[in-house]
Amino acid sequence: MASGCHGDSRAGGSGGGEVLEEAVGDVRVLCPAGRIDHTSVEAFQNALLPRLEDCREDGVAIVLDLSAVEYMSSVGLRVLMLAAKQCKGQSGRIAVAALGEQMREIFQISRFDMVFPVYEDRAAAIAALTRQE
Amino acid sequence: MRLRFWGTRGSLPVALGGDGVRDKVRAALRRAEGRSFPSEAALDAFIEGELDFATSHGYGGNSSCVEIIGGDNTVICDMGSGLRELGQQVMQDYGPGQPRRYDVFLSHVHWDHIMGLPFFAPAYIPGNEIHIHGCHTVMEDAFRRQQSDPCFPVHWEDMGAEFAFHQMQPGQKYRIAGFDIAAIKQNHPGDSYGYRLERNGKSAVYSTDGEHKQDSESETRQFVDFLAGADLLVFDAMYSLADMVSVKQDWGHSSNIVGVDLCHRAGVAHYCLFHHEPIYDDYDLQRIHQETRRYAEIMNQGQPLQVSMAYDGLEIEL
Ligand SMILES: [Zn+2]
Ligand SMILES: [Zn+2]
Numbered sequence: 001m002a003s004g005c006h007g008d009s010r011a012g013g014s015g016g017g018e019v020l021e022e023a024v025g026d027v028r029v030l031c032p033a034g035r036i037d038h039t040s041v042e043a044f045q046n047a048l049l050p051r052l053e054d055c056r057e058d059g060v061a062i063v064l065d066l067s068a069v070e071y072m073s074s075v076g077l078r079v080l081m082l083a084a085k086q087c088k089g090q091s092g093r094i095a096v097a098a099l100g101e102q103m104r105e106i107f108q109i110s111r112f113d114m115v116f117p118v119y120e121d122r123a124a125a126i127a128a129l130t131r132q133e
Numbered sequence: 134m135r136l137r138f139w140g141t142r143g144s145l146p147v148a149l150g151g152d153g154v155r156d157k158v159r160a161a162l163r164r165a166e167g168r169s170f171p172s173e174a175a176l177d178a179f180i181e182g183e184l185d186f187a188t189s190h191g192y193g194g195n196s197s198c199v200e201i202i203g204g205d206n207t208v209i210c211d212m213g214s215g216l217r218e219l220g221q222q223v224m225q226d227y228g229p230g231q232p233r234r235y236d237v238f239l240s241h242v243h244w245d246h247i248m249g250l251p252f253f254a255p256a257y258i259p260g261n262e263i264h265i266h267g268c269h270t271v272m273e274d275a276f277r278r279q280q281s282d283p284c285f286p287v288h289w290e291d292m293g294a295e296f297a298f299h300q301m302q303p304g305q306k307y308r309i310a311g312f313d314i315a316a317i318k319q320n321h322p323g324d325s326y327g328y329r330l331e332r333n334g335k336s337a338v339y340s341t342d343g344e345h346k347q348d349s350e351s352e353t354r355q356f357v358d359f360l361a362g363a364d365l366l367v368f369d370a371m372y373s374l375a376d377m378v379s380v381k382q383d384w385g386h387s388s389n390i391v392g393v394d395l396c397h398r399a400g401v402a403h404y405c406l407f408h409h410e411p412i413y414d415d416y417d418l419q420r421i422h423q424e425t426r427r428y429a430e431i432m433n434q435g436q437p438l439q440v441s442m443a444y445d446g447l448e449i450e451l
Contacts (some may be wrong), residue, residue, distance in 0.1 A: 081378045105431065110374040115379065
């Protein structure tokens, strides 16, 4: 199992907004990176939301691996809420994993830790969201 | 310019109940650890120096009312329940026989922002002038309805003071009571308006009851431009962000961290959280204050942002 989307494959720029992707069975791991604020949020939204279309009961489950996100302002969190609503509306499952120290604090302060299931690392999130046969 | 907060609670005034008092007594006694205090001064030093703000003081429970000191007359933003005590203070300072002019800027006419007027003693005294400025066309109607049967025994026509309503337009510049003033329209059921007041190179923005969704960059940019370089922002920080963008979407209020992000973008020096959720007790509000400071620290890219939590009785000098 790969340890992260952002090893040697990071697609340029440290600004934030790009979202890398990796499939692990029926779980899709999405890895945003950098600083997500009003300057990068549009790219982040455009990169994230289309990848949720097949997040359904019989489709893929989504794990957002946030380990490479330095911080996220309220506009970025708003996009996460759109993602949560979209997945819920499609009866799909979404969770977040591997929050760094600052992102953990931001999730707690914004109460987004009550919106998403939060897992310690991606392996734990993948295990929890993998469909039991 | 100086701001004095008379009411800082959102939606409905609240009072500290018996359980709340008991929590504070408990916290203070626990902190004292059996010590005795030989004098009143020693007791005061303990209260000031060792108890946290939520235990020793608290945030108060009156609804929106802020006095802006430093202009020509008594200038007030909103007439929530905090207005009652403001009236008593002015009467004490100047005496009831001294006619005064009051200039009020009204964010909107929701009940929590006008309910103080029937209890504002200067409104009953002939000779006083009360000028109410705002962008809504329904201002006078709202005050008349508030003081009519069967809701209140003293009718609008029987108030002693002289009232005048002044229609403002957002985007235009005004000079009123010694302040340069502009208004901006905000997203709220029935609309609300924020005000920017400037005098002697200092500027304060009073922006309550506004939901900054940030789903349109051009709309957000407009508000950021309105705030640009302000010395102080008083901001509707009623909900957590998670609540604001989910269950309480379209309720017309913002969150603590949205205010921080807007201040950072606009280069505001001092951010004051306002219009507190009535279900929060003093310990909840104290925690939100600490968390908001921490968020501002994490997000800070340049000059540190000063973060205050408004409370009834707070004064901020600019
Ligand atoms: Zn209100
Ligand atoms: Zn309102």
